[in-house]
Amino acid sequence: MRSIGYLLIGIFFGIVMFKSEAASWFRIYEMFQFQSFHMYGIIGSALFLGVIGVQIIKRKNLKSFYGERISFIPKEKSFSRYMYGGIIFGLGWALAGACPGPIFTLIGAGFLPILIVFLGSLLGTFFYGLLRKKLPH
């Protein structure tokens, strides 16, 4: 039953990524050129509602659909891993014009050369796993 929920949320997510054009290489380029409000509006309005909603969940101690406690795990404190990792991710995001969610969306949309980006992202994840202990975190 829960699996159907995950699947429906994923389908909804894929449709939104595609129809919002957040999965378009051109929109990502335009965002980094600061020549449109579109991507900033998407991220900004999602965040505006996100911040309010998370505060409400915390203050009212809201429970999940299944009556479980909702816990937000704080991110580990650090600077270097977030800054270095973030910069590397940003370089790839702008070059391939897609972040991980849209990569999957674009496979479904039929832009099959995105599979090369997908393969690369698996390799990149694997390389990180191999080098993790040698990197500053």
Add this chain to the structure above:
Amino acid sequence: MEWIFEPWPWYVSGPLIAIIMFLLIFIGKGFGMSSNLRTMCTMCGADSKADFFDFDWKSQRWNLIVVAGAIIGGFIGANLLSNDLSVAINPDTVSILEDLGFSSAGEAYLPTELFTWEAVGGIKALIILLVGGILIGFGARYAGGCTSGHAISGLSNLQLPSLIAVIGFFIGGLVMVHLLFPLIF
């Protein structure tokens, strides 16, 4: 209902993304796509090469189902909910891209100079896509999240680490587009 076949404006798309995050929170999970890449590495046997991949991937099966949905959603969005796939970016952006050699700017969803098998056969596009993917996968895991995990979920929870990561995303993106693109294209 005709609007549904048009590109969705930011004030529709952004709130829908927030709803997706809250649905996942209320179902007892969280919104984060790049962790699936680690799960897939483990499924492919990477746990024998590095202990980073040594975890019970079945605990992440729910997120793989979300991925399967995202693929189906992409199919529906492109084939059933769109009449015209071209992305109407700013005309100024179009002319910059044309100067860089992207003649498909303003007329396609993705640049045909990178995302067609014909282009990929020219090796340069192949290398660009592969390197782009490697940077995405490496950077997302190093930073502990991508756009969904940090820029949406983490910032919604007012996490300073996520703010640092998002600033990093933008430094990397701006360096790529403004300094490296003129060298690459």
